[in-house]
Amino acid sequence: MNENPADIKSSSGTRIDWVDSSCRLLQATRAEFADTQPFSNLTIGMSIHLEPKTAALILTLHQGGAKIIATGNLNSTQPETVAYLKDRGITVVGHQTKDANVHSAFLDQIVASQPDLLLDNGGDLFIRYIDHPYEGLIGGTEETTSGRMRLAPLREQIQKPVLVINDSPIKQFAENHHAVGQSTVESIMRFTNRVTNGRRVTVIGYGSTGKGVAAHFRNAFSVVTVVDTNPVATLQANLDGFLTPERTHALATADLIITATGARNVLTADDLAYLKDEVVLANVGHFPQEIDVAGIEASGQIENIVAYDDEIVTWQLKDERRVHLLARGHMVNLAGPRPLGNSIESMDLGFTLQARCLEAVARGDVGPQHCVVPVPPEIDAQVAISYLELVRAPN
Numbered sequence: 001m002n003e004n005p006a007d008i009k010s011s012s013g014t015r016i017d018w019v020d021s022s023c024r025l026l027q028a029t030r031a032e033f034a035d036t037q038p039f040s041n042l043t044i045g046m047s048i049h050l051e052p053k054t055a056a057l058i059l060t061l062h063q064g065g066a067k068i069i070a071t072g073n074l075n076s077t078q079p080e081t082v083a084y085l086k087d088r089g090i091t092v093v094g095h096q097t098k099d100a101n102v103h104s105a106f107l108d109q110i111v112a113s114q115p116d117l118l119l120d121n122g123g124d125l126f127i128r129y130i131d132h133p134y135e136g137l138i139g140g141t142e143e144t145t146s147g148r149m150r151l152a153p154l155r156e157q158i159q160k161p162v163l164v165i166n167d168s169p170i171k172q173f174a175e176n177h178h179a180v181g182q183s184t185v186e187s188i189m190r191f192t193n194r195v196t197n198g199r200r201v202t203v204i205g206y207g208s209t210g211k212g213v214a215a216h217f218r219n220a221f222s223v224v225t226v227v228d229t230n231p232v233a234t235l236q237a238n239l240d241g242f243l244t245p246e247r248t249h250a251l252a253t254a255d256l257i258i259t260a261t262g263a264r265n266v267l268t269a270d271d272l273a274y275l276k277d278e279v280v281l282a283n284v285g286h287f288p289q290e291i292d293v294a295g296i297e298a299s300g301q302i303e304n305i306v307a308y309d310d311e312i313v314t315w316q317l318k319d320e321r322r323v324h325l326l327a328r329g330h331m332v333n334l335a336g337p338r339p340l341g342n343s344i345e346s347m348d349l350g351f352t353l354q355a356r357c358l359e360a361v362a363r364g365d366v367g368p369q370h371c372v373v374p375v376p377p378e379i380d381a382q383v384a385i386s387y388l389e390l391v392r393a394p395n
């Protein structure tokens with residue numbers, strides 16, 4: 001025990017400082033990049049959610065010698081993060097906006113500055129590069145599935161290395177499976193403040209995301225049922241120990257229904273007939289289209305809508321059952337009061353894949369034959385080893 005409290009120094013930190021200091025893999029990568037300078041004399045143009053976890057990535061690339069020119073994604077730019085980055089010498093284009101045209105002009109500006117490398121999130125930058133190609137682009141990375149789907153048919157026009165982070169197995173199990181499952185339990189409890197124990201939870205969709213959601217609710221002492229249109233996925237859920245009754249039975253028994261499919265209109269007005277009184281509906285799929293909110297509200301089955309604080313809406317049906325909807329069907333783990341999203345460690349892993357992939361592109365370790373391909377296995381292995389070394393290190 002310190003006998004002289006006056007000797008204790010104290011300081012304070014922001015949430016961004018906390019996140020940055022918790023990104024231990026990126027911190028280690030940053031220290032290495034400070035010596036190795038893989039991006040010396042290179043500019044990286046990027047469009048990605050500007051929030052604390054991406055700030056940790058950006059500062060890592062900057063430490064590796066990169067000049068950065070960054071803009072956010074539509075609507076997700078956090079002003080505190082922008083200020084934090086600007087204070088540290090990062091060029092940030094634009095600001096938070098819901099206006100797609102305004103955002104599009106920010107993206108144009110990034111590509112017009114002709115960066116050597118592009119870090120893309122949804123294919124917006126590479127699409128613009130195809131429209132306005134320039135000498136000197138080495139290649140880059142794409143974070144998402146949706147970006148991969150957009151860019152894969154355009155390989156002939158890109159002809160540069162583009163590594164797709166989402167297609168790494170590490171991203172699939174660390175983020176989609178474990179982190180989304182965990183943050184979905186955390187978010188639904190934060191939204192509703194209701195117990196998970198002994199509740200009947202139906203998860204619709206048993207891909208990497210639905211598997212994690214189902215497992216985490218089982219760990220939270222819920223009784224979990226799984227529905228999937230694919231019989232093979234349903235069989236897997238059954239062998240994993242989940243209940244797999246017919247869909248209507250799965251809906252009728254649920255206290256909480258979570259969609260995790262990536263598909264449209266998974267829950268519609270036709271399903272209202274089956275739902276229990278007091279059921280809670282939520283979605284974790286990327287687009288807010290899995291629960292057909294507009295169709296349900298136009299169905300003529302609702303007597304009254306109560307909008308509570310914190311994005312909880314209750315539909316009082318004409319037969320007096322009450323159905324609660326969280327975040328109006330937007331991704332529940334990124335919505336509601338003080339949304340934190342997925343765990344820092346899962347994003348630290350994903351962003352370390354980003355940093356290593358950009359390093360491989362910058363060093364010429366990959367070429368045009370690696371246009372819109374998954375993360376090379378040796379980078380997956382390198383990142384896995386780094387994480388394991390960190391967690392094995394004695395405290």
Ligand SMILES: NC(=O)c1ccc[n+]([C@@H]2O[C@H](COP(=O)([O-])OP(=O)(O)OC[C@H]3O[C@@H](n4cnc5c(N)ncnc54)[C@H](O)[C@@H]3O)[C@@H](O)[C@H]2O)c1
Nearest residue numbers: 205206207208209228229230233260261262263284285286
């Ligand atoms: N919220 C987040 O933080 C987060 C993170 C990662 C992925 N996602 C999103 O989660 C969604 C699912 O991703 P995934 O990787 O698990 O996809 P996936 O393709 O691996 O799995 C989807 C599953 O849903 C099933 N399915 C499709 N339509 C269905 C329907 N109408 N009814 C029942 N089952 C149906 C498919 O058969 C498949 O098994 C995507 O939209 C993805 O973008 C969200």
